[in-house]
Amino acid sequence: MSASRPGVSALILAGGRGARMGGVDKGLQHFRGQPLALHAFKRLQQQSQAPQAILINANRNLDTYASLGAPVWPDTLEGFAGPLAGFLCGLQRCETPLLLTVPCDTPLFPLDLIERLHTALIAQDAELAMAVAPEPDGPDVRLRPQPVFCLLKRELLDSLLPFTQQGGRKITAWTGQHRCARVPFDHPQDSPEAFFNANTLEELHTLESL
Numbered sequence: 710m711s712a713s714r715p716g717v718s719a720l721i722l723a724g725g726r727g728a729r730m731g732g733v734d735k736g737l738q739h740f741r742g743q744p745l746a747l748h749a750f751k752r753l754q755q756q757s758q759a760p761q762a763i764l765i766n767a768n769r770n771l772d773t774y775a776s777l778g779a780p781v782w783p784d785t786l787e788g789f790a791g792p793l794a795g796f797l798c799g800l801q802r803c804e805t806p807l808l809l810t811v812p813c814d815t816p817l818f819p820l821d822l823i824e825r826l827h828t829a830l831i832a833q834d835a836e837l838a839m840a841v842a843p844e845p846d847g848p849d850v851r852l853r854p855q856p857v858f859c860l861l862k863r864e865l866l867d868s869l870l871p872f873t874q875q876g877g878r879k880i881t882a883w884t885g886q887h888r889c890a891r892v893p894f895d896h897p898q899d900s901p902e903a904f905f906n907a908n909t910l911e912e913l914h915t916l917e918s919l
Contacts, residue, residue: 716805719760723813748816771879835890
């Protein structure tokens with residue numbers, strides 16, 4: 710692999726409480742007959758710029774997640790500390806220069822996600838790249854950050870570890886400290902459902918019916 714294309718690992722974030730789904734393990738809820746986490750896993754395998762490794766961050770049902778075919782690591786922070794705890798876990802386990810994070814509840818994310826985030830990261834000499842996607846805002850459409858869809862340089866662990874140890878939990882509060890490339894996914898060929906995430910069972914059924 711060339712110096713301009715450093716290796717990428719991908720991390721599926723499945724460590725949440727699933728509170729808005731009634732406390733169920735969200736990544737194991739079925740979408741079109743298969744667990745949401747498995748859809749994310751396959752979506753990563755199909756990327757135009759494939760990751761060298763895929764990891765799963767989960768805090769429950771570890772054996773079930775492992776059966777999907779990827780190493781599974783729980784949070785190193787206690788108490789279901791949110792997505793940044795997953796970021797931290799992934800950066801601690803990542804063996805490549807870059808780490809992509811994706812949530813388990815967004816099964817239709819773009820197949821060129823890694824490629825476009827990586828291109829922007831290099832072009833803007835950034836430390837991380839974050840997806841932004843259209844979202845209706847009244848009569849208008851605005852680009853909304855998708856902070857759990859991030860491509861991170863591994864050395865950001867040196868920043869994230871003290872941030873979380875001091876109680877920091879908000880992704881944008883941490884990413885705001887670094888050079889961040891914001892990558893719009895608003896091209897005509899981009900699916901409007903690409904970043905639709907299922908926080909509730911009703912939203913999951915709505916997504917399944919699209």
